[in-house]
Amino acid sequence: MELVQIAQRAEDLERASRFYSRLLGADPVATFDPPGLVFFSLGSTRLLLDRVAPSSFIYLRVPSVREAIEELRAEGIEITSEPHVIFRHDSDDLGPAGHDEWQGFIKDSEGNTVGLVSWEAAED
Template identity: 30%
Template sequence: MALGPVAQIHISVTDLDRSVAFYRDVLGMSLQFVVPGQPMAFFASGDVRLYLGVPENPEFRTRTVHYYSVTDLDAEYARLQALGVEFLDEPHVVHRDDSGDLWMTFLEDPDGHKIALTQLKK
């Protein structure tokens, strides 16, 4: 069996309403739907669906790092700072090659999951 591209990523959260507000209102992601009566919400994230859920079994709680490419890292950094987001670092170069410079900065969601914002500057 050959594996295809990633279709969905699950992120365990502790407070669904708080996390939906963060991903929708702060990060600006497109909320697809919330499952009525279930602690689940789904967002469109490019070709991948992001699934936020509150796990019933604590053994299924995970910490993740997820990476999002943005078109203007400096502008997104400033926009999120203006909304009160605290970053773990400032935008900086993490890799250079013939295709350009890869810039990155990290922040955390309300449950402490690391989020990297990246931009390839040519």
């Protein structure tokens, strides 16, 4: 089984499309308005922005949470949780062994919380 799509609430599709285009570094792959749907490709998973979807809590992997948060802060994006280490991966079960998992959280243009995640070599 594989995750195909996740939907995120977007009351203002244009505003949300601009936000996610910037965040993901890619333009939407499809827009259908009406009924009010915008699709982004995240590898083999689609992110659907939908006016009637409930708010989802999504996590996006970035090369460096610390750098991403600073870039987003400089652009005026609301930071709800500063970058911090969640845990160290001792095995490859949830991420690469020997790496710390960093997370930080922001608010998107629609008020949804988005988690940013990076795996960085563990610092001893």
